[in-house]
Amino acid sequence: MYKFSKKLKTFALAIMVLGILGMAYGFLTTPKDTHEVEQILKSHESHGSEHQTADVKHHDQNTHAEKENHANEHEEHVKHVFHQMQNRPWSALFISAIFFFMVSLLVLVFYAIQWAAEAGWSIVLFRVMEALTAYILPGSIILFLFLLASGFHMNHIYVWMSPEAAHDEIIQAKSWWLNIPGFLIRAFIYLAGYNIFRYLLVRNSRRLDNTKDYKTYIKTKNIAVGFLAFYGVTELFMSFDWLMSLDPHWFSQLYSFYVFASMLVTAITVVAITTIYLKSKGYLPDVNTSHIHDLAKYMFGFSIFWTYFWFDQFMLQWYSNQPEEVVYFVPRLLGAYQIPFIAMLFLNFVLPILILVSSDFKRHNWIILIAGFFIIIGHFVDVYILISPATVGSSFSFGIPEISSILFFSGLFLYFTFNDLTKAKLKADGNPFIKESELYHY
């Protein structure tokens, strides 16, 4: 049995409290009205960086409003920047909320794949994976509250929800799918589904510890297959709804797979790091270097898988150079997000491939920790760049709201994960494949 050490518990709670304080600070310091924004813009102007704040969306609006007078244009610009600045703490919260939720969810997907494939090697890691999915419940509650707040116009994260979108023909043409009631009902269905499947899978897996019967095993396997089917469909629409609709004019069929690949590699990295941590504390005696080696292979493989999707999505739209497609890549490749966009490619592709390409390197814990550190940072930046250009535009930065959101959600994630670890034996010895997993060697 795992014992949740007091030190770790205090640490998790402490960073949660710090995070809440920081987030509250973020919400309280946003400009209250357009007058404050005018002042901020003026002080920026005097520093000589005035026109940098105008972003792509604003240029769009400019062309529409070309005939209108300059004063009107300025007012609109100020209003736009005002919305972006008000969005910042919300956006910071959303990025961390979705990042940690998706990591937890993708651990469940990886876990379900082990069941569905009747994999033998990974049984000794089952309890670690189960614990990492414990965050799905609090994560989905927070995420749903956030989406509810967006639906009730408490923030301007989703442009298509705003009243101005009523005059936008492209958004109106999509309104049969992108409408607030439908959006919230779908979000509820996805989240409820994931939670039910998580509950059933973990309950059955733990029941197997005592019963050790074949019937429960087969039943759990079937639940895992059902979850994968449910996830496969909902993942498509979930990414469209929550992330792609941030840029409602733009679309990409690959988007969902891209998000999937990004979060799957992060999830496997988190499993590997948690396993290495627990092993360093003397738990999980049955996990040998071959298990770690396999996780590292997945980290390596899915890093390339992610790059493949990233490049597919990018190259086709870059090459064809259609205005309605490149609108997504202009702020990222050429605009304000250029540095994190390029840096992310290094973190998510170049470094993992060079660090983990050697077979021997995949068997050393500290090398996996280094690679895992880069992968997690890189994919957080990835999610940041998926969301930020649409929500805060070029008034983005990385400060107290962002850091405290990470602190809060990582504290919550730590707490629920390690709390869940204490609830069952660390060895899933009711599983019929446990022997194979113990003897597993490369």
Added chain:
Amino acid sequence: MSHKIIRALFDDDDVLMDAVKNVRANGHEIEEVYTPFPVHGLDKAMGLKDTRIAIAAFIYGLIGLGFATWMMNYMMIEDWPQNIGGKPSFSYAENMPAFVPIMFEMTVYFAAHLMVLTFYMRSKLWPFQKAGNPDPRTTDDKFLMELPVSENEDALVSFLKENGAIEINIVDKH
């Protein structure tokens, strides 16, 4: 110079594995083992050195990557500058996304082909090479272990028999 060797035939891979471990534990040296299929873990049991083909493959991949970069730069930028995707910048770096598929394919092509050639060379498998297999039955269902004869020939033969050898031949190898 010719020397006497023992060829012990086995009919099961598990028996062979145990025999290999016992023979080595007993201080005898194994020259070669012939099997009809790859036996998992046999290389470790025989104490063979790790393969270096992975390092070679990495270097071959880099050669392919370099070759593709040079080739595309020469073809599309230098020799006959092309307008790529409506962006006539005539710069390799700015048009790199268009060249990435070729760079990737060349990396894989060079790594795979040169790796196969390297493997053939290291295994001495060039054209007109005669088969080095001592017993055709090892291409069907038998396993053959080759080891040099020590001073005590009879003891070694009986030791191998104890470890499950079904047939033992002593031959002169040139």
